[in-house]
Amino acid sequence: MDADADLVVSLYDEKIGLQRETEELRKKRNDNALAMKGKLDPETRAVRIEEGKLLKDKIAQAEARLTELDNRLAVEGAKIPNMAHPEAPRGKEDKDNLEVKRVGEPTKFDFEPKDHVQLGQSLDLIDFDTATRVSGTKFYYLKNEAVILEMALVRYTLDTLMKKGFTLFQTPDIAKTEILEGIGFNPRGPESNIYTVEGEGTCLIGTAEITLGGYYSGSILDKISLPLKLAGVSHCFRREAGAAGQFSKGLYRVHQFTKVEMFAYTVPEESGAMHEYLRTVEEEIFSGLGIPFRVVDTCTGDLGAPAYRKWDLEAWMPGRNGGEWGEVTSTSNCTDYQARRLNIKYKDEDGKNKHVHMLNGTAVACSRAMIAVLENFQRADGSVAIPPALVPYCGFSEIGRK
């Protein structure tokens, strides 16, 4: 990010000056045209028409310069990231994140635990090899009970969210480039994590944050209707280009997965409280599953452009490098960063239209949640217990050898 605030300011000043100039010219044009409404003697009319032609020329030139300036301003302005919360830990990368809470303790086994790739193979639940042949690396087939388990995770989560007053959605898996950019994703360029659809101006979404955040783009919301709490199920697609060196075994970093995403629109004064709320919902969902996790306050360098503050939930993954915390959910307060780009406002009591604050949080990312379930609930005989909260949704209470 090569953000340059000074450049944006000077471009803005320049633009305003030119805009005023252009508006004055347009005023003259309008006055001139108005003066020709009624009957005129041919001579006067001819003079008017010449005057009009001159103005038309000047306006065209001014407008062309204004458009160019506007575009430059938009490009430079879009580079400026959101502010960071003053209490967010300062730091450059994820190891500077701050653990703020721990729920449960790392699962202890009286046998050597397997990782989810081994479990998925021995229990015939996940097929990476065939997916690699058919679709490429970092794809997978879910098989047998794993198919049901994914749906159970989704349904368990949706039931939880519905009880809390979230409006449920199943969103499109594709969205327009302009929406992606409004949310703060960069769909272009080789480092992009987004798949673009050839010739359509659209992309495969990396998260339902995009479709839920785009839902009210260009609208003015009633203050009385806020806060809005949405939850959306979608598939998520990520290119993960250059992720080869990172931890990428099994389901942890894949090109496609299913996710239930929470999204909220609030007035500015309430976004902080809503952010806390979304985090507690995430905690409740993972506590309910009986999976140990910790909460991390994301450092400034790891926030990304849209986020003002971000919390990650990291679940205990016994099979990851012999036992490690692995990110399973994330919730961000993006304040008005996305609302400005997507033009989403609310009408305040003073009659003014102001930008809403927008927040998002993962309710459940099925692939990573499944890692946590399989690895934490495995048993000495190689079978896996189903977390009690999911049994009603699965219709079975364990996954045994075939």
Add this chain to the structure above:
RNA sequence: GGAGCGGUGUCCGAGGGGUUUAAGGAGGCGGUCUUGAAAACCGUUGUACCGCGAGGUACCGGGGGUUCGAAUCCCCCCUGCUCCGCCA
């Protein structure tokens, strides 16, 4: 994918180059009248930007073009409906 017809303000709905400053209606808000309400009547009404203000500029699905002047004419695109084709 093909054909036909549409897209106008908060909503419905006229207007097809200059008396449009977008008619008319509905709704909302304010007021008159009333013990109160309804009805009637009067006024008001969106968004963005510039300006201390008066006020100005832009917006009739989006983008180009024609013209002294475009909601109105031309071109491209998007989108809705109806019919046809295809299809889970």
